[in-house]
Amino acid sequence: MSGSSSGSGILQLQGASFGYADRAVVRGVDLDVEPGEVVALLGPNGSGKSTLVRGLLGLNEHLGGSVRLFGTEVERLRDRYRLGYVPQRHTLSASVRATVEEIVAIGRLPHQGWFARRSRADQQIVRESLELVGLSDRAQEDVSTLSGGQQRRVLIARALAAQPDVLIMDEPTAGIDEASQYVLADVLHRLVARGTTMLIVTHELAALRDVVSRIVVLTSGRVIFDDTPAAYAERRAADELAHTHGGHHHDDELPARRPTPTGAHGPVDHLGAPDA
Numbered sequence: 001m002s003g004s005s006s007g008s009g010i011l012q013l014q015g016a017s018f019g020y021a022d023r024a025v026v027r028g029v030d031l032d033v034e035p036g037e038v039v040a041l042l043g044p045n046g047s048g049k050s051t052l053v054r055g056l057l058g059l060n061e062h063l064g065g066s067v068r069l070f071g072t073e074v075e076r077l078r079d080r081y082r083l084g085y086v087p088q089r090h091t092l093s094a095s096v097r098a099t100v101e102e103i104v105a106i107g108r109l110p111h112q113g114w115f116a117r118r119s120r121a122d123q124q125i126v127r128e129s130l131e132l133v134g135l136s137d138r139a140q141e142d143v144s145t146l147s148g149g150q151q152r153r154v155l156i157a158r159a160l161a162a163q164p165d166v167l168i169m170d171e172p173t174a175g176i177d178e179a180s181q182y183v184l185a186d187v188l189h190r191l192v193a194r195g196t197t198m199l200i201v202t203h204e205l206a207a208l209r210d211v212v213s214r215i216v217v218l219t220s221g222r223v224i225f226d227d228t229p230a231a232y233a234e235r236r237a238a239d240e241l242a243h244t245h246g247g248h249h250h251d252d253e254l255p256a257r258r259p260t261p262t263g264a265h266g267p268v269d270h271l272g273a274p275d276a
């Protein structure tokens with residue numbers, strides 16, 4: 001990860017609202033993300049997860065509150081490459097004729113300029129990015145010959161090649177088979193080991209449960225939960241319990257439902273539900 005920050009935080013949102021034209025979809029969000037945190041952003045369909053992350057990238061309207069990225073007001077941030085973005089459900093079109101390496105090298109453009117040649121250092125960073133996502137052996141292949149999951153990894157490598165200070169991923173595991181989801185989770189583990197700060201929109205928390213250090217839940221555009229995976233598991237267990245017993249009480253069922261106390265990275269068996 002490159003670059004120094006004028007503030008210690010990566011993302012600092014206070015009462016932040018984002019939306020389209022002047023319709024706020026995400027409202028009053030307070031969120032501080034520190035270096036090294038891996039935050040999963042959960043919520044039902046249409047709750048505003050993509051709107052929030054795309055708002056950070058300046059891809060929709062910032063309608064209120066304060067949004068600071070790396071200590072700088074979002075509107076004044078010049079080095080946009082510091083936010084690495086892997087968009088939702090995006091694969092590389094078959095109409096693009098390019099090798100895996102060429103796609104990843106696009107990530108170096110903010111550093112090298114459009115017309116400059118790639119330096120040895122650029123080439124080394126491209127190689128390292130490919131290695132991190134486990135695609136070194138496919139570098140010279142046409143991207144269109146890769147599977148959906150592999151293409152998703154190419155896009156992660158492209159984002160990493162820009163050496164961002166935070167990696168924002170919108171549903172990195174969506175629409176790919178379960179085996180590929182676990183390969184992707186391995187890639188994310190490697191990034192965690194390097195201290196990469198990540199904000200991951202996901203519905204498939206089960207595949208990422210050992211990766212995330214914090215869970216934020218959005219509902220109808222508002223943050224309704226922000227805590228550790230262990231606290232989230234406890235909350236879900238308590239909700240399930242209330243739901244199961246609602247009104248008529250069966251004492252003999254209680255112990256089976258009691259949440260297990262865990263650490264931040266402890267087992268979080270209840271996290272597999274698709275929506276928060």
Ligand SMILES: Nc1ncnc2c1ncn2[C@@H]1O[C@H](COP(=O)(O)OP(=O)(O)OP(=O)(O)O)[C@@H](O)[C@H]1O
Nearest residue numbers: 020025043044045046047048049050051052088201
């Ligand atoms: N480009 C857009 N213009 C106008 N409204 C939009 C646009 N994109 C999304 N919305 C609206 O914003 C709301 C939140 O959508 P968003 O895609 O942020 O939710 P989400 O939580 O990411 O959903 P999903 O899990 O289905 O991806 C929805 O009502 C949606 O219709």
